[in-house]
Amino acid sequence: MALHTLELDLAASAAKVTLPAPSHTGVTGSSDLEIMLTPAPLSGRVTVKIVTPVTGFDPLWARVMQKFLDETGLYDTAIEINDNNATPAVVLLRLQQALAAAL
Amino acid sequence: MTNWTDLQSCRFIEASARERAIGLVDEGSFTELAGPFDRVTSPHLKLLGDAVAFDDGIVTGVGQIGRTPVFVISQEGRFIGGSVGEIGGAKMVNTIKLAIDFHDELVAKFADLDEEEKPMVVISFETGGVRLHEANAGLLAHAEVMDQLQKARGKVPVIALIGSKVGAFGGMGFVAAATDVIIMSEFGRLGLTGPEVIEQEMGKEEFDASDRALVFRTTGGRHKYIMGDANFLVENSIAAFREQVSALTGLSIEAFEEMRRIGSSAKVKAQLRAVALAAQMQPGDATEVWSHAGNTDAWGLIDLPLSDFLARVERLSV
Numbered sequence: 001m002a003l004h005t006l007e008l009d010l011a012a013s014a015a016k017v018t019l020p021a022p023s024h025t026g027v028t029g030s031s032d033l034e035i036m037l038t039p040a041p042l043s044g045r046v047t048v049k050i051v052t053p054v055t056g057f058d059p060l061w062a063r064v065m066q067k068f069l070d071e072t073g074l075y076d077t078a079i080e081i082n083d084n085n086a087t088p089a090v091v092l093l094r095l096q097q098a099l100a101a102a103l
Numbered sequence: 104m105t106n107w108t109d110l111q112s113c114r115f116i117e118a119s120a121r122e123r124a125i126g127l128v129d130e131g132s133f134t135e136l137a138g139p140f141d142r143v144t145s146p147h148l149k150l151l152g153d154a155v156a157f158d159d160g161i162v163t164g165v166g167q168i169g170r171t172p173v174f175v176i177s178q179e180g181r182f183i184g185g186s187v188g189e190i191g192g193a194k195m196v197n198t199i200k201l202a203i204d205f206h207d208e209l210v211a212k213f214a215d216l217d218e219e220e221k222p223m224v225v226i227s228f229e230t231g232g233v234r235l236h237e238a239n240a241g242l243l244a245h246a247e248v249m250d251q252l253q254k255a256r257g258k259v260p261v262i263a264l265i266g267s268k269v270g271a272f273g274g275m276g277f278v279a280a281a282t283d284v285i286i287m288s289e290f291g292r293l294g295l296t297g298p299e300v301i302e303q304e305m306g307k308e309e310f311d312a313s314d315r316a317l318v319f320r321t322t323g324g325r326h327k328y329i330m331g332d333a334n335f336l337v338e339n340s341i342a343a344f345r346e347q348v349s350a351l352t353g354l355s356i357e358a359f360e361e362m363r364r365i366g367s368s369a370k371v372k373a374q375l376r377a378v379a380l381a382a383q384m385q386p387g388d389a390t391e392v393w394s395h396a397g398n399t400d401a402w403g404l405i406d407l408p409l410s411d412f413l414a415r416v417e418r419l420s421v
Contacts, residue, residue: 003149024139027119028156029181036139036157053152082144084154 004055008048008062015044016073023102026094028082033091035098036080044075052083064088068095107131111342115266116290118341120162120179123227126341127264127348128166128173135164136201137194145190147237156182161191163198168345171352172222174202178229180269186234187275192244199224199251202259219353224255226282227264227344231297232273245274252281256366260284260359262351264344265291265333270322272297280332281366283359286347287324287333289409294322320389320405329393329418330377334362338409376421392419 019039026034040047048065065079079095086094110118110126118126125133137143139157148155160182165174176195178185187195202222209216233241255261263282265271270292271279279285279293287293296304298312298321311317320326327333337343351359363370386392393401397417404412 002152003155004152022140024157027179027181028154032181034139034156036142051155053154080142080157082155082157 004052006048006050006052006058006061008050008065009045010048010062010066010069011045012069012073012075014070014073015075017099017103018074018076019102021102023098025098025101028084031085031087031090033081033083033086033094035094037098037102038078038080040076040078042076042078046074046077046079048079048081050081050083052081052085054083054085060088061091064091065095068092072096072099074099111340111345113341115288115339115341115344116268118267119181120158120160120177120227120229123264123267123341123344124162124164124166124175124177127175127177127225127227127345128168133164133166133175135162136198137163143190145188145234145237147188147240151236153183153236159188159190159194160185161187161194163194165198165201168349168352170217170219172202172205172220173348174198174205174222174224175227176224177227178267178275180229180267183234183236185228185230185267185269186236187230187232187241187244188234188237189240189244191234192241192247195226196244196247196251199248199255199259199261203251203255206259217353218355222259223352224259224261225264225348226261226279227267228271228275228279229267229269230271230273230275231269232275242274245278248278249281252278256283257356257360260351260354260356262286262348264348265293266324266337266339266344267291270294270297280364284335284351284362285327285333285364286335286337286344287327288337288339288343289319289324289412290339291324291327291333292319292322293324293327293332298322316405317388325404325412325416326389326393329396329398329416331419332364336409336413373421377419380421395419 022038107130144155162177261282263279266288301310302312328336390401396419
């Protein structure tokens with residue numbers, strides 16, 4: 001029952017924004033998560049690494065991440081997440097906060 | 104990014120470990136060491152399948168207040184109750200060690216150094232002590248922090264700040280007690296065995312952990328201030344804690360030694376007199392001890408605004 005690591009390689013439907021510098025937001029509290037955003041030369045794509053105790057929700061993670069990218073147009077970024085049982089709504093909210101804090 | 108000016112009025116009890124660390128030192132002066140970007144997470148939690156944090160729940164770094172270099176350790180209660188494991192413990196130990204080494208280096212190089220220019224360590228506690236998932240490593244870390252506190256003694260003052268949600272309990276209660284100065288807010292709580300653990304072990308008749316008023320008048324800042332376990336009681340804001348730390352910069356190491364609650368035969372004797380008093384009084388409630396200290400309206404102290412409380416309170420002397 002080791003921690004579950006999920007890695008995704010995604011792209012926003014339309015690339016609009018990238019980051020000036022790496023940024024870290026949030027705390028891996030109960031039902032919460034922390035997010036690290038790092039600018040990276042990924043030819044417009046976004047890599048995502050999620051470390052979580054939760055298993056069985058990989059497709060849902062991919063959908064939430066894709067929704068975030070489509071909404072914001074984030075590109076050329078490595079996203080790293082330490083999750084502690086956050087719900088999809090909290091994940092999306094924290095991602096938006098992380099991006100707002102990074103810009 | 105976090106705005107330093109906004110942080111100052113931020114309620115200390117709700118501030119995250121990083122907000123406290125940044126806000127306690129001068130604007131823009133905080134440099135985090137072994138921070139989240141170094142991605143040093145707990146190997147034990149990973150094996151157990153429990154969530155990890157990039158900073159392992161402890162923020163460490165260095166900044167300055169005026170001319171004083173300040174090494175900061177700040178614990179994050181929202182990550183597994185601020186528990187101290189192997190990584191977070193190592194960060195604490197090495198931050199204190201860094202301050203001591205820096206002190207020695209400075210003193211060797213500059214003979215005419217002001218007290219104000221010598222480093223100090225500030226620890227913002229928010230923890231229940233050892234992280235049970237990695238208990239052996241966590242306990243060892245506690246011992247190593249204690250060891251560093253002893254090495255710092257007489258050279259680098261160590262100041263404890265207690266005003267966060269979780270309080271300072273368990274092994275870290277011991278560590279806080281072993282520092283030179285303790286600054287608390289009235290919402291800070293300090294103790295060894297936490298309220299819930301006392302209730303679990305001794306029963307609800309002995310201690311009702313769901314009675315918040317009882318918990319606060321037994322472990323809270325006002326009680327600890329009356330008992331002399333806390334040196335200073337301040338308002339619940341980052342600015343208030345920062346101002347009190349700032350007021351302590353430049354004091355001689357002898358002045359810090361004087362503020363310790365333990366650590367000399369005279370202080371041990373005073374502690375023993377307090378134990379004898381407790382045995383003699385057999386108090387059923389903290390307010391009985393407050394009355395004994397000379398407070399005629401002990402219950403009235405609880406709801407006084409802090410400034411009135413500080414102006415009126417009599418502290419226990421044994």
